[in-house]
Amino acid sequence: xxxxxxxxxxxVREGDSSVINCTYTDxxxxxxxxxxxxxxxxxxxxxxxxxxxxxxxxxxxxxxLNKKDKHLSLRIADTQTGDSxxxxxxxxxxxxxxxxxxxxxxxx
Amino acid sequence: DTGVSQDPRHKITKRGQNVTFRCxxxxxxxxxxxxxxxxxxxxxxxTYFQNEAQLEKSRLLSDRFSAERPKGSFxxxxxxxxxxxxxAMYLCASSPRVGGANEQFFGPGTRLTVx
Numbered sequence: 001x002x003x004x005x006x007x008x009x010x011x012v013r014e015g016d017s018s019v020i021n022c023t024y025t026d027x028x029x030x031x032x033x034x035x036x037x038x039x040x041x042x043x044x045x046x047x048x049x050x051x052x053x054x055x056x057x058x059x060x061x062x063x064x065l066n067k068k069d070k071h072l073s074l075r076i077a078d079t080q081t082g083d084s085x086x087x088x089x090x091x092x093x094x095x096x097x098x099x100x101x102x103x104x105x106x107x108x
Numbered sequence: 109d110t111g112v113s114q115d116p117r118h119k120i121t122k123r124g125q126n127v128t129f130r131c132x133x134x135x136x137x138x139x140x141x142x143x144x145x146x147x148x149x150x151x152x153x154x155t156y157f158q159n160e161a162q163l164e165k166s167r168l169l170s171d172r173f174s175a176e177r178p179k180g181s182f183x184x185x186x187x188x189x190x191x192x193x194x195x196a197m198y199l200c201a202s203s204p205r206v207g208g209a210n211e212q213f214f215g216p217g218t219r220l221t222v223x
Contacts, residue, residue, distance in 0.1 A: 031209050035214075040216075042112075042199060042214035043151070043199070045212065045213070045214075048209050048211070088151075093209065093210035094139075094156070094210060095141065095153040095156055095164060095166075096153065098150030099150050100148065101148075101149075
């Protein structure tokens with residue numbers, strides 16, 4: 001089945017950029033997604049990218065997709081303390097396969 | 109529209125008991141999904157409905173689990189004869205239409221603790 005891998009932790013200083021990475025095995029997914037989960041809350045869809053795109057920018061968020069290397073990344077510009085959360089990449093429109101999440105800690 | 113709601117938010121039960129969770133999706137969303145999330149892991153797909161039809165079930169969904177969406181609106185997930193390994197967060201999501209980006213909107217989850 002689909003395997004989605006993420007690094008577990010990332011720590012940055014407020015105002016810096018954060019880059020969260022994701023690798024996957026199955027390249028058949030039409031859409032790839034990034035979700036944010038804050039403590040005690042459900043998942044919030046942040047953004048997604050269509051598989052025939054290389055990049056998508058949405059305000060402070062930039063998604064990069066390298067289909068050849070099966071690598072997806074999420075860049076958060078000017079990271080704020082409110083961005084501290086767990087970030088999940090997910091593949092598949094319909095039932096989705098999620099990575100285990102990257103915990104982002106933003107230090108003031 | 110207040111988003112996807114789930115009830116209860118927390119459930120503590122003893123091993124062997126049956127539990128039922130409810131999910132109310134966003135109005136007029138055709139698809140409804142159930143996921144299970146354990147600590148330190150991402151959500152794992154359990155099952156999904158398109159309107160009232162249950163289209164797919166994961167191998168994770170043993171015979172003790174059953175889900176329904178009788179009128180194509182709210183859904184219930186029942187776990188019979190609960191085991192300690194069933195302790196997890198059960199998440200429900202809905203999406204507005206078939207095709208396209210299939211954006212999924214998640215509820216806050218039901219946290220199940222089996223003693």
